[in-house]
Amino acid sequence: MATRTTTTPAQAPAWLPGGGGHEIAGVRVPVRSVRSELRAIKVVWKRELIRFSRDRLRILTSLVQPFLFLFVLGTGLSRLASAGTHGVNLRTFVYPGVLCMAVMFTAMFSAASLVWDREFGFLREMMVAPVRRSSLVLGKCLGGATVASFQGIIVLCLAGLVGVPYAASLIIEIFALQLLLAFAITAFGVMIAARITQMQSFMALMQMAIMPMYFLSGAIFPVTGLPQWLEILNRIDPLTYAVDPMRRIVFSHLKISPLARATLDPGVTWWGWHIPGIAEAGVVALLGLTMLTIAIAQFSRAE
Amino acid sequence: MSSAAASTQDPAPAPREQGPAPAVSVHGLVKSYDEVEAVRGIDFDVQAGEIFGFLGPNGAGKSTTISMLCTLVRPSGGSALVAGHDVVSERDEVRRSIGLVFQDTTLDGYLTAEQNLRLHAELYGVPRDAVLERMRQVMEMVGLWERRGSRVNTFSGGMKRRLEIARGLLHSPRVLFLDEPTVGLDPQTRSSIWSYIRELKAREDITIFLTTHYMDEAEYCDRIAIMDQGRIIVLDTPETLKANVGKDRVQIQTGDDQAAIDALREQFGIEATVAEGAVTFGVADGEQFVPRLFAEFDQPIRSVSVSRPSLDDVFMSYTGTTIRDAEASQTDTRRNFAKMMSR
Numbered sequence: 226m227a228t229r230t231t232t233t234p235a236q237a238p239a240w241l242p243g244g245g246g247h248e249i250a251g252v253r254v255p256v257r258s259v260r261s262e263l264r265a266i267k268v269v270w271k272r273e274l275i276r277f278s279r280d281r282l283r284i285l286t287s288l289v290q291p292f293l294f295l296f297v298l299g300t301g302l303s304r305l306a307s308a309g310t311h312g313v314n315l316r317t318f319v320y321p322g323v324l325c326m327a328v329m330f331t332a333m334f335s336a337a338s339l340v341w342d343r344e345f346g347f348l349r350e351m352m353v354a355p356v357r358r359s360s361l362v363l364g365k366c367l368g369g370a371t372v373a374s375f376q377g378i379i380v381l382c383l384a385g386l387v388g389v390p391y392a393a394s395l396i397i398e399i400f401a402l403q404l405l406l407a408f409a410i411t412a413f414g415v416m417i418a419a420r421i422t423q424m425q426s427f428m429a430l431m432q433m434a435i436m437p438m439y440f441l442s443g444a445i446f447p448v449t450g451l452p453q454w455l456e457i458l459n460r461i462d463p464l465t466y467a468v469d470p471m472r473r474i475v476f477s478h479l480k481i482s483p484l485a486r487a488t489l490d491p492g493v494t495w496w497g498w499h500i501p502g503i504a505e506a507g508v509v510a511l512l513g514l515t516m517l518t519i520a521i522a523q524f525s526r527a528e
Numbered sequence: 529m530s531s532a533a534a535s536t537q538d539p540a541p542a543p544r545e546q547g548p549a550p551a552v553s554v555h556g557l558v559k560s561y562d563e564v565e566a567v568r569g570i571d572f573d574v575q576a577g578e579i580f581g582f583l584g585p586n587g588a589g590k591s592t593t594i595s596m597l598c599t600l601v602r603p604s605g606g607s608a609l610v611a612g613h614d615v616v617s618e619r620d621e622v623r624r625s626i627g628l629v630f631q632d633t634t635l636d637g638y639l640t641a642e643q644n645l646r647l648h649a650e651l652y653g654v655p656r657d658a659v660l661e662r663m664r665q666v667m668e669m670v671g672l673w674e675r676r677g678s679r680v681n682t683f684s685g686g687m688k689r690r691l692e693i694a695r696g697l698l699h700s701p702r703v704l705f706l707d708e709p710t711v712g713l714d715p716q717t718r719s720s721i722w723s724y725i726r727e728l729k730a731r732e733d734i735t736i737f738l739t740t741h742y743m744d745e746a747e748y749c750d751r752i753a754i755m756d757q758g759r760i761i762v763l764d765t766p767e768t769l770k771a772n773v774g775k776d777r778v779q780i781q782t783g784d785d786q787a788a789i790d791a792l793r794e795q796f797g798i799e800a801t802v803a804e805g806a807v808t809f810g811v812a813d814g815e816q817f818v819p820r821l822f823a824e825f826d827q828p829i830r831s832v833s834v835s836r837p838s839l840d841d842v843f844m845s846y847t848g849t850t851i852r853d854a855e856a857s858q859t860d861t862r863r864n865f866a867k868m869m870s871r
Contacts, residue, residue, distance in 0.1 A: 268650035
């Protein structure tokens with residue numbers, strides 16, 4: 226270090242007075258504009274991608290849970306449930322839920338990195354920048370959504386293993402839903418991270434929210450004929466509205482008996498009204514936007 | 529003490545009279561948190577191109593002041609202009625014209641040095657075609673251009689601090705704020721950081737505002753403001769402040785401090801206190817006083833040290849305590865408070 230210190234003045238870069246060469250007397254920073262906000266959104270988004278691509282371990286570990294559910298739980302329970310599934314493999318049945326799960330965990334970890342950013346100080350670098358807090362939060366949520374959907378694609382690639390055909394329309398529709406869900410979950414996590422400053426508390430809280438959401442959503446059981454208390458909880462659970470359209474898309478590409486379809490893919494109803502898939506996606510989008518708005522408000526208020 | 533009061537009301541003018549509008553201008557700035565007044569109404573100007581230091585023990589209100597000037601904390605009262613912009617109503621203009629180096633690192637350790645700087649350039653809207661050249665300038669200045677491809681996690685504490693300084697300069701701020709820039713660094717790195725700071729002043733058209741609780745570092749500043757308990761006690765050049773003390777500092781180790789203090793008062797008419805574990809007092813000519821002390825003093829003396837006035841003495845002459853003792857007593861207070869609460 227000491228040698229660096231003494232050599233630096235001697236190195237006399239070209240831009241020094243008397244150093245010769247062309248010089249840049251510093252840069253001029255323009256006033257704030259839509260363009261500068263877009264640059265900010267983009268760079269926060271890009272940072273998520275760089276960090277994710279560096280973290281191979283995270284890519285692997287966040288795939289463990291979906292694989293467990295799909296192959297261990299799906300295969301194991303199918304021995305019990307084969308009578309009730311009308312010939313449909315249980316792995317195929319839980320597959321839509323696993324498609325959701327794959328993006329949920331990655332999106333959650335993306336939001337969690339905000340808590341680390343605060344702890345390691347980097348959040349401050351972003352908070353003092355001359356850009357809107359909304360740009361930072363939006364960049365973060367888009368980044369989380371992007372890396373989580375990447376994780377979703379990996380699970381999407383497994384479709385063939387569980388008897389789901391690789392149809393273009395299926396892949397596009399599922400991917401769009403995954404993007405939407407990933408965005409909503411990241412927004413949810415960012416909203417929580419605005420308040421929770423300790424990693425342990427954040428993770429505990431997220432686990433407490435995510436696991437019940439997953440179990441109540443119908444990812445591992447059909448949503449008709451449930452006891453009333455469970456049906457009410459299921460309809461309140463936001464994840465229900467992501468799992469159900471995924472399952473509809475997957476099942477629309479399966480050649481199965483009408484009885485199996487009616488039992489396993491009954492669709493979510495509100496007081497007997499069958500909610501269209503697009504409206505379900507709308508529910509997820511609306512929730513995502515609401516949480517994004519709350520997250521932005523919280524970060525804008527924070528000193 | 530009377531001169532201290534005078535200086536508070538009428539801060540000494542900056543060395544440059546002809547200069548343009550001040551880089552920082554603060555009037556009656558106050559910050560209170562619930563019951564605690566962290567900053568209790570301070571006034572000062574920082575001239576463009578100056579190295580201005582805030583000196584004081586931890587908890588004196590330095591960091592709170594710097595946070596208000598950087599728009600991170602909203603003042604409870606008073607006003608502050610930075611680079612001509614109000615820190616409350618023109619927050620973004622202020623943010624664009626300042627560079628910040630915090631006490632704790634704010635780098636992303638997972639990114640490389642270059643990625644960290646590029647991210648900063650994007651957030652501050654540095655024109656794309658100027659980014660590379662400007663990045664090279666600032667990284668060469670702190671001697672890190674060759675390490676630009678390394679992840680920041682692999683850097684030492686000193687390298688991180690240098691990278692933060694480079695990053696703080698990337699968007700050519702008019703004022704660079706350094707909050708305790710050398711805290712926690714080894715002496716060698718500290719002096720290298722200081723050589724960068726002084727080079728900076730020569731190379732860039734920039735005003736540097738820093739806080740420190742190291743006395744020796746305050747000497748590098750053009751002017752310093754001594755802060756204690758939320759107030760500016762005195763503000764002047766280090767030379768003037770030291771000259772005003774006019775006394776050498778004598779410290780003696782004795783068997784019985786209280787007896788020694790009493791004896792000094794009776795025999796020599798000197799008021800002494802215990803500071804840093806030794807009986808401490810000021811006399812006009814310390815070296816001539818020591819032989820007299822040995823000849824006439826009736827208390828046993830284990831050791832004697834005489835030092836020229838330092839900023840430590842300046843601080844002591846205005847506050848009656850040394851910076852280290854001021855910090856220690858704060859810790860004591862906190863500890864006692866904690867003890868009290870746990871009962």
